[in-house]
Amino acid sequence: MVDVWPILAVGVIISSLIYPLVRISSASLSISIGLFVIFLFEMIDSRLINELAFSPLDLRDIGSSYTIFTSMFLHGGFGHIVFNVFILVLIGNLLEERIGSPKFLAIYIISGIGGGLVYALVNLGDNVGVIGASGAISGILGAIAILYPNQPFMLLFLSFRNIPAWVMVLIFLAMQMFIALSQTNIAWEAHIGGLATGILIAPLLMRISIEERVDRGEKIDVMVFAKTPKEREIAAQIKPESIRDVRNAWIDQLAETAKCPICGQKVRNYRGRIKCRNGHKFNI
Template sequence: MFPLRDNNPTVHRSIMTFYIITLNVLCWILIQGAGFPPFLQRSVVKFGLIPREIFSIFFKEKEISGSFFTYVINNTPKLYTIFTSMFMHGGWFHLISNMWFLAVFGDNVEDVMGSFKFFLFYILCGIGAFVVHSILNLSSSLPMVGASGAISGVLGAYFILYPRAPVYTLLFFGWIWTVIFPAWFLIGYWFLLQIIGGIPSLFISTGGIAFWAHIGGFLTGIFLVRFFIDPVRFEERRRCLGCVKKFYTPVRRSFFN
């Protein structure tokens, strides 16, 4: 399942969501060379978050050889990568899918927080994703990049704020269908997939998707959202809830009787 858009109108312009998307795209083009070597490899190594490097005081220096790079982890933690890794990506699909999710769900979360609070919330969710991923992968030498952890926190906030909001979704089931699901079902299904994907990584060292970063970001978002809501903006949002409920009713009758 892949979300196309939600039917959840906003009251205010989502400036920060646009800025974050723009910053990610600029980092991809200007720093990562739009995915072309050697810019991609160098950016991942320099700006990606490596748990073993962050906690390098507990490990000896180690040389890491990957499929297209070799680097040395030393005893000087690069703490700035906790921040920079959120704006690096591993490929075009990685970037586009992340930015699409942020565009679909971020505007409504920003709508009740305001631009500054939303940006701070976004960064804290990214840090929460790093903490959970690193605790479970202290000795990992694989760079972690991507906005997925922070965006997972946005999904967690959306899950709490707008559980009934209808989301138009591509469903791949024998054919490609366009269906409408309430947000709680779609995001809940996504979170279940992260749990299913994350459990094997507790026992087997694998690369690829950082499932526990997604889980950590999502749970951080659920926990923090209540502290970032602007009461005035929230009251203004309540005036728009009628149109959300209007569209939700046929969705509920269609899928959840």
């Protein structure tokens, strides 16, 4: 007899990822709902974990390698899923609102898989299953830190102070080191692997997106050139400025330090647009 719960779970996974693309809704919320539905399936039939959890040995069997994907939608308990969903909604919306649902989903999925691969690399030959969305969520944190390093976070246990994203990454890494030294059953390797994957792929995805828009001649948000507080201040002056000479003066000032977001070369003001040494022209 065919076990229906794994099939239903995979259907929920796919639906939660496709729905925000079709309906243009929040991917963070859609994934969160999907996680809770699948957790309900787990409570009905605990064998679901055995079917969809990931272990390093699964990579040796192409028929079982899909678990590196499905495992990131399973959780080991109510506290586990509530904590992960809380963090996903908290930081996921910050990133998704800025880069859009398609790129957010790409970072989430690839980071989750990257976290699983790092876990497998560190634990070669291990047949213990690993589950949880933490690797994918860690990738979201990494993406925010690399794209928007000064994005503030509020931590209740630090007297409600606003903590920049790059500092949050340091705190996160310190926590993973503590977990590793404590020898718990928490897959810290997947957390670090997901974080690193998010840091690596987020700039690449954003660069590809910008290059496609440049090729189509679309307008580009001038903020993509602003990496420092001073550059952000200048870019903020450019966006609403309607007087051409004043706007050009601000563009000249930004071009003194800004770099091309596609190739990293120096840029200059080119007839009210921004152009780099390699010929990339940006309508801003």
